[in-house]
Amino acid sequence: MSGAALVWFKRDLRLRDHAPLAEAQRFERALALFVIEPEWLDSPECDPQHVGFTLASLQPLQDELAALGLPLIVRVGPAPQVLQSLRAEFGFTHLLSHEETGTGWSYTRDIAVGRWCREHGVAWTEWPQTGVVRRLRSRSGWAGRWAQRMDAAPQRLDGGFRAPDGWAPTPLPTLADLGLPPSRPLPPAGEAAAQAVLDDFLDGRGRGYRRALSSPLTAEQGCSRLSAHLAFGTLSMRSVHQATEHVIATTPDRTLAYGLRGFSGRLRWHCHFMQKLEDEPDIEFRNFSRAHDTLRQEPLDRERFEAWCEGRTGYPMVDACMRQLRATGWLNFRMRAMLVSFAAYHLWLHWREPGLFLARQFLDFEPGIHWSQMQMQSGTTGINTLRIYSPRKQAEDHDPEGVYVRRWVPELGTPAYPAPIVDERGALAVAKERLYGLRGEREVRQEADAIQQRHGSRRSGLPPSGMKRAAKPRAAAAADDRQQELF
Ligand SMILES: Cc1cc2nc3c(=O)[nH]c(=O)nc-3n(C[C@H](O)[C@H](O)[C@H](O)COP(=O)(O)OP(=O)(O)OC[C@H]3O[C@@H](n4cnc5c(N)ncnc54)[C@H](O)[C@@H]3O)c2cc1C
Incomplete structure (x- = not known):
């Protein structure tokens, strides 16, 4: 195919099943690009661990692409500016990338890149890489489309690439080169x-x-x-x-x-x-249910928030989970939900600040899952059942011998460990009264119908394929399953 292609890598740091790469093989000439965007580094969700994991994933990718004849260029700067300067050096005619469902900065960036492409006569093609459907009109039939995409043949590479003369892979920067502090320890990447x-x-x-x-x-x-x-x-x-x-x-x-x-x-x-x-891109900033905007309007209680962030709430299971997360960048689903439930109901904190903090702690930060879950576990979707986790019950059920808590809160039982930051019974009574009171209002119920229609799972389609066939799912997994299906 005549013309020159630029493969723009973003959150798709692999060789296999990569549609833009497969497409680039058809062009006369091709280069690959990764842009380290200042908007990403400056975003409140970004942590050095995310950048470190990206760089560590890019290294083997760059080596493998080089072996196939495709230099991976790495540049730092706003994407439209990087594209502009690269176009002057390598006159690409086609920009090939995957779609991204990101936060506000990447949404704005995509609009700017789209405009730049139109102004410069560059054809930009984007491919989906998950089951997410762009410009979806209705959730009905979504599960069928998911299955169709997932069952389609993976993209395959067929031989090497033809790069323009004189191009070589860019040496990757370090975190220090980017002005970032060191990352917490990372799992193997790539x-x-x-x-x-x-x-x-x-x-x-x-x-x-x-x-x-x-x-x-x-x-x-x-x-x-x-x-x-x-x-x-x-x-x-x-x-x-x-x-x-x-x-x-x-x-x-x-x-x-x-x-x-x-x-x-x-x-x-x-x-x-x-x-x-x-x-609905603005659910990272505002409640799914606007009727819930009247809840948690007070300024964030800094003292409570900081105690929660630092794992010193005086609730051992909450503190142990937070400390594990801060040390490792990972926590299982149920304990993530408990942390958020505690912030939302026991401490009565709005979900946005805790959500930003958690986004920086989770190595796997994925905006669409994260912000939906933050709201779901804070009771602001308007449609899912309110689930308030008792830290004491979670400890009894999932750490009955106290092994986990002792591992992460060794000072438990000594004067060094703080007293509970709030009285659980009193805090929950107030939280429930406010939430159930709101949910009883007619306008809130009407709004919930619209939210269910737009975002809710169609029950026939969503349950895990195996759940229908399995005779009796074990209790713990079934409880987690029930929790999810409702939204
Ligand atoms: C408040 C909160 C925030 C979360 N934020 C994120 C996030 O930023 N990124 C993220 O990947 N997951 C997030 N989760 C979902 C879940 O906790 C993680 O996906 C899971 O713990 C990751 O570990 P795993 O890969 O071993 O999961 P596994 O249990 O092995 O699941 C396999 C994969 O399925 C998907 N998955 C699992 N559980 C869920 C779920 N509840 N919702 C959506 N997808 C799921 C993930 O892609 C996961 O990697 C969040 C959950 C909560 C309660």
């Missing part, structure tokens, strides 16, 4: 590392998935641990889905198949939640 995590899970670790996912004692090993790889695109959602379905269909190990069916359903949730942000 496509090969991601594949190894997936293989290990599908080869046997997934057997105990449903039993392990709720307790922070077992979840670290028992969950797939693929979230950061899915967030940075070192594996495609389709390849994870297809590999999982293949094992489910072929393994003689029924326990493994049972575990993997539970996991498979969660891959749908990934896209289901991202679709909400795609459909």
